[in-house]
Amino acid sequence: MDIPKIYNPKDVEPKWAAWWEEEHLFRTEPNPAKTPFTIMMPPPNVTGVLHMGHALQDTVQDTLIRYHRMRGFEAHWQAGTDHAGIATQTVVERELAERKKPGRVELGREKFLEEVWKVVERNKKVIAEQKRSLGDSPDWSRERFTFDEGLSRAVREVFVRLYEEGLIYRGPYIVNWSPALQSAISDEEVDHREIEGSLWYVRYPGVDGGPGVVVATTRPETMLGDTAVMVHPEDERYRDLVGGEVELPLTGRRIPVIADEYVDREFGTGAVKVTPAHDPNDFEIGKRHDLPMPVILDEHARVKPPAPEAYVGLDRFEAREAVLRDLEKLGLIEKVEKHVHAVGYCQRSKVPIEPYLSTQWFLRMKPLAEPALEAVRDGRIRFVPRRWEKVYFQWVENIRDWCISRQLWWGHRIPAWYCDECGGVTVAREDPPACARCGSEKIRQDEDVLDTWFSSWLWPFSTLGWPEKTPELEYYHPTDVLVSGYDIIFFWIARMIIADLRFTGEVPFRTVYITGMIRDKYGRWMSKSLGNGIDPLEMIDQYGADAVRYSLIVLNTEGQDIRLDPSRFEMGRNFANKLWNSFRLLAGPAEEVLAAQLRKAVEIEEKVGPSPDPVAAMLDWKGSAEPHPGRTALRLLERAGERALEDRWIRSRFLLTAREVGRRFEQYRLSDALLAIYRFTWNEFCDWYLEAIKPRIAPGADEVQAGATLRFALEMMEGIVRLLHPFMPFITEELYHRLGEIEGRIVEESRPDSVALAEYPTGRGEKVDRRALEEFGYLQELVGAVRNVRGELLVPPSAEATLAIREDEPRTELIRREWKTVKRLAHL
Structure with a gap:
């Protein structure tokens, strides 16, 4: 047998990856004679190459699948990819720009989506090959995509059911608007950063020439959309102003002074401006007090009417400078203080988000949340490590309505049609030929698409054929374990639990295994801007997939973050x-x-x-x-x-x-x-x-x-x-x-x-031979002791030494019987 002196992974790994595929070794079928063991692979975005976080979680999942396969289970690892609405559309638009091709608007919706599909099909193949090179062993014949026909049907079914139950609604609401992405994003897609800014104290003059009131604000540009000044009802300083009006500087408008217990009397002057269309708290106050809600910023965060003409067209930050300049000229800025406050940033674009009053589709989550809480409380689902249950409970107990619509072209288009004749809305599982209310054929489908997570939250059962009662759904579901990072406990894990309990009556998985996150050797997040990312494929090429897998598993302890260096x-x-x-x-x-x-x-x-x-x-x-x-x-x-x-x-x-x-x-x-x-x-x-x-x-x-x-x-x-x-x-x-x-x-x-x-x-x-363990263990101690003495006396291992044994040594017979072994190992 020809055995190379040096092990070369490049001679071995591609060979066996191809052989496993050719032999269909990982094919799985519902088999009543065997116990199933199922893992749902978190579907990676079809936006490009995998990162080291994917490598870690895939290695953990594959290790569990291979172990249970060898233990005799019908081990099924459901592979697939996510269409990733915002991320994929952004990638395609960037590629078109780099190739100097017509952009999204110039192409139009249909042609642009054709370009997206080209990129998606290319990237799906690349991702699958990357996973094969790591050693992943799912049944590739069962691979799914969140935008394939079966999953798209499941998405529509869920939307229509929830709409019919009154849990999905459409209306004006403050959303997190990303001016860079031109779309609403969810609360979970916003990063809050502590920013050292300024707190401006601005005087709103009284309508009768009186002193009026001074308000403190971190966003003077939004005062153009103010519709009230608010004070606490028990604040004696402003008792005489409540019910009256003040002048809104720069606009020529008068706005009321209202009282509400929401006000913190200790913050600033105790009087605050109310901008219902551009602040989530102000929006709720505006609804309570029936205030107007003028929107004075457009989708690009530029000022628009009904703001004064002098500011229309300015970017929000340009408008801030202009407003401050004009207020200064009027002598209405009382003082400025340094102030640290939280600012929301879009996770993807890294641009500050804009609280924005917009008509969107929402899902009421509170009515769905209690069964998901109970499933973890009663032990049907356990988190490993257990400490992550606290994060789960905190989010689900404080769950808010979910903004599920996105202003994109790539994604599951919202199955709602508007009638131009009667104004009716038709929500249907199949594309309707006419308005359900009046029968008119003059209907048009909603232009928006659903949040990517609206398809991902159905992953554990939609991939197995739901809403049909397929053999796969009955056999593989509920699944056994979900492997994921703690960063998407609320994005995905909690929502999957909610959806599964609602639509199948079962938990989606019995165990949630939370891994740590990958950081660089200094503890920093890996990012393109820092240039500290480690490409798993490069590491596989340099060290071999087995070496990468080994090191990632060894370093992954109790869900702690991993400080990773290529060495x-x-x-x-x-x-x-x-x-x-x-x-x-x-x-x-x-x-x-x-x-x-x-x-x-x-x-x-x-x-x-x-x-x-x-x-x-x-x-x-x-x-x-x-x-x-x-x-x-x-x-x-x-x-x-x-x-x-x-x-x-x-x-x-x-x-x-x-x-x-x-x-x-x-x-x-x-x-x-x-x-x-x-x-x-x-x-x-x-x-x-x-x-x-x-x-x-x-x-x-x-x-x-x-x-x-x-x-x-x-x-x-x-x-x-x-x-x-x-x-x-x-x-x-x-x-x-x-x-x-x-x-x-x-x-x-x-x-x-x-x-x-x-x-x-x-x-x-x-x-187990306990006597052999004890006797050989003694010989190990003896040899170790001889080696230690050699080291202390600087006797080289090559030099033979004489071992003296005391007459009363109880192990003399054992030493004599095993003398050849002792002599050889201790160089005696």
């Missing part, structure tokens, strides 16, 4: 090399030694069959149903001698390691599981066991003993390969097949074609 992937590469070299140590002499032992067995059995070259016939045997020539004698030879202490010790340590790994999987402590395998492989199997057996397999050693030792060591090696496979699938598949080339010649039992289908070691059903 951390050397851990995984070093472990892969150690594993490869240990196999080379055993495989090198294996064929020669095993062939010699087979010859000995043939001599004992006396009859080897009709082949002119019986030894070659035995070595070429690939799994015939007939008994292998010489096998009976091989077993007799193995049973003739008792297993050596180191054999019994390593077997027992393997059993205990397998049990620990199983416990760690149950606890979702994958880092601990992998480190247990690492410690067993590196510290015990390689550093102790292989060193101990070297004399038994060296040239000139007894053939029978060498053969039995090698077979046992290779069996242990395969156990390691099986334990490690969910974490490092490529090198373990390679070693499994190479082990099969050796073992297939002498092992009678049939063997699965892939390690992915082999049985996962549990360590159960076999007794």
Whole structure:
């Protein structure tokens, strides 16, 4: 067998990724004879390449899927991608601009969407190949897209049901408006930053020439849309002003002075301006007091009528400077103070959002929230780590109506049609031919699309065929675990729980496993502006996918954020090399030694069959149903001698390691599981066991003993390969097949074609040899003590030393019996 001296992932990983695909190893079907284990892959946006966060979460999910597949479950990992409305439309518009092609407006809706689909189909293929290169093992034949036909039908069904139940409504409301994206965005898509700004104290003169009132504001430009000044009803300073009017500077308008308990008497002067169309709190106050709500900024955040003509067309920040300049000229600015306050920024565009009164579609969430709270409270859904339940409860308990409409072209278009004849609104599952109210054919569909999350929140059941009662939905749902970052607990996780309980009556998943987030080595978020991003594909190219997977799992502890530097992937590469070299140590002499032992067995059995070259016939045997020539004698030879202490010790340590790994999987402590395998492989199997057996397999050693030792060591090696496979699938598949080339010649039992289908070691059903653990453990202590003394006395390892044993040493007999091992390991 040709075994390269150096393990090269590039020679191995593409080969097995293609083979898994060709053999359809990960196909899954509803199978009543097996227990399902299902994970819903969080669908990545079809906007381009994957980042290191995807690599982490995919590695965690794939590890869980491969583990349960090997445990005999019908393991289904639902793959797919998200159409990502705002993100995808932005990418396509940018690409068109870079290629100097006509833009969205010039193309028109239909032509622009054709361009979007081209980019989407291209990126879907790229993303799938990236995931394959990482080792992902979903059933790719079941891949879904949030904009495919089945999921689109589910989206419409949900919209219409909720509309018919009165939970979806359309109306004017203050929304978070992104001037850069030209669309409303949800509260969860807004980042709030503490900004050091100014607090301007502006006098609103009295209508009768009196002093009026001074208000404090951080946004003087919005005063152009003020419709009241508000004070606290118990504030004695302004009791005489309530019910009267003041002049609104720069506008020529008069506005009332109203009283409301919302006012904080300690802030500023205790009097505040009310701008109902451009502040969410002012909007609610405006509704309570029946105030006018003039909108004085357009979609680009430029001033528009009914604001004074002098400011129309100015950007909001230009308007601020102009307003302040004019107020200063009129002597109406009393003072200015430095003031730190929170400003909302669009997550995607990084531009300050504008609170904006707009007609949008909304979903009432409060009536849907209580079952979602109860599902976590009563344990039907658990969070791992548990601390993230607090974040979940905080958001769901304070849930607000969800603005579900977006001013985009790419996305699920809102299934509502407006009648030009009677003004009626028709909401329907299928495109209607006419108005449902008057029958007119003069109807037009709403131009807006639904928020991307409105399709994503249906992911756990829409991907399985809902609203139809498909075999897949009945078998795979509810799913078992969702793996996600804490950043989308409210964006996605909570909404999925709400939707699933509402439309299927079931929880979407039983466990939510929250991973940490990836940061750079200094603890900063990775971003293009900082230039500190780490491309997982580059790391795979440099270190190999197994090394990347290993390092990400080891670093992912208890949902803590990961400080990542490319050098951390050397851990995984070093472990892969150690594993490869240990196999080379055993495989090198294996064929020669095993062939010699087979010859000995043939001599004992006396009859080897009709082949002119019986030894070659035995070595070429690939799994015939007939008994292998010489096998009976091989077993007799193995049973003739008792297993050596180191054999019994390593077997027992393997059993205990397998049990620990199983416990760690149950606890979702994958880092601990992998480190247990690492410690067993590196510290015990390689550093102790292989060193101990070297004399038994060296040239000139007894053939029978060498053969039995090698077979046992290779069996242990395969156990390691099986334990490690969910974490490092490529090198373990390679070693499994190479082990099969050796073992297939002498092992009678049939063997699965892939390690992915082999049985996962549990360590159960076999007794641990406690005596062997205790005795070899003592020898380890003894050898360790000798090595420490050597170090203290500066005696080099190559120099032989004499070991003096006290007469009253209780372990003298053990030392004498295992002297060859002690002598070799301690260089005595």
